[in-house]
Amino acid sequence: MGTRAAAFTAKIHNLQHYNGRIKHNLLPLPSGDDVANTLKYFSQTLLSVLKDVPSISFDMLRSPEKDAIRTSLFPSLDYKTLHHALVELVDAVPLVQHGAHALGYTILHTLACLVPFLEHELMDTLPYLVASTMTVFPCSLHKDIIDMLCNHLLPFTFRPDPKENNESYAGMSTVAVLMLVFQYTDCTAFHCQVLECLMSLKNDIVKDLLCVIAHGTAKARCHAVELLFQYLPTLNPALLDRKGIGNKLNGVLF
Numbered sequence: 001m002g003t004r005a006a007a008f009t010a011k012i013h014n015l016q017h018y019n020g021r022i023k024h025n026l027l028p029l030p031s032g033d034d035v036a037n038t039l040k041y042f043s044q045t046l047l048s049v050l051k052d053v054p055s056i057s058f059d060m061l062r063s064p065e066k067d068a069i070r071t072s073l074f075p076s077l078d079y080k081t082l083h084h085a086l087v088e089l090v091d092a093v094p095l096v097q098h099g100a101h102a103l104g105y106t107i108l109h110t111l112a113c114l115v116p117f118l119e120h121e122l123m124d125t126l127p128y129l130v131a132s133t134m135t136v137f138p139c140s141l142h143k144d145i146i147d148m149l150c151n152h153l154l155p156f157t158f159r160p161d162p163k164e165n166n167e168s169y170a171g172m173s174t175v176a177v178l179m180l181v182f183q184y185t186d187c188t189a190f191h192c193q194v195l196e197c198l199m200s201l202k203n204d205i206v207k208d209l210l211c212v213i214a215h216g217t218a219k220a221r222c223h224a225v226e227l228l229f230q231y232l233p234t235l236n237p238a239l240l241d242r243k244g245i246g247n248k249l250n251g252v253l254f
Contacts, residue, residue: 128170
């Protein structure tokens with residue numbers, strides 16, 4: 001095993017050790033800042049690796065058929081185990097006594113850096129995972145969560161072919177992502193940001209909104225109804241008077 005690979009694996013073990021101590025309340029408890037400092041090693045390493053490989057096209061990143069080609073460009077590091085360690089670490093954030101914001105932010109940043117290294121089997125689960133962090137991360141991280149969904153995850157986990165989206169984990173979890181966002185933040189700007197991102201990726205997003213209205217919590221249903229009236233031109237004709245909205249809606253919702 002190379003020096004970098006050995007160091008990478010050792011750092012993952014450190015993360016797992018931190019996670020175990022936090023969840024089992026073993027003294028001395030690591031602070032959120034302690035764990036965040038370890039996570040910075042991974043983000044720096046992953047970004048360094050990306051600089052050393054050829055440019056990866058958007059098409060290659062979002063296509064499961066090209067996973068083998070894409071992942072073969074990278075050195076052999078334990079990316080999957082790092083992913084699993086980060087998933088387990090999410091639940092530790094509300095348990096730390098100090099530094100919850102720093103830890104949550106660094107988990108999000110590390111996940112964003114990890115995206116190009118994952119096969120779609122794992123990559124497609126990230127939108128739901130990140131949306132679910134709204135239930136345990138500090139409210140001060142809501143903007144970072146929404147930005148990560150819209151800028152680093154959703155564009156890469158939806159396929160160009162709508163039929164493929166219906167069969168992918170990312171596509172099937174869209175309703176759950178919307179429910180989580182609508183339930184755990186009242187910020188209309190965040191709701192619109194996520195919905196407009198999904199509108200650019202799915203041609204039947206109205207069905208997902210209707211599913212939230214049918215099966216979501218009272219709070220989530222309320223936000224979904226508001227967005228439905230805001231973006232559905234047949235229910236709100238005045239919306240078409242807004243500059244540029246007609247082009248955005250044309251062919252997206254139906």
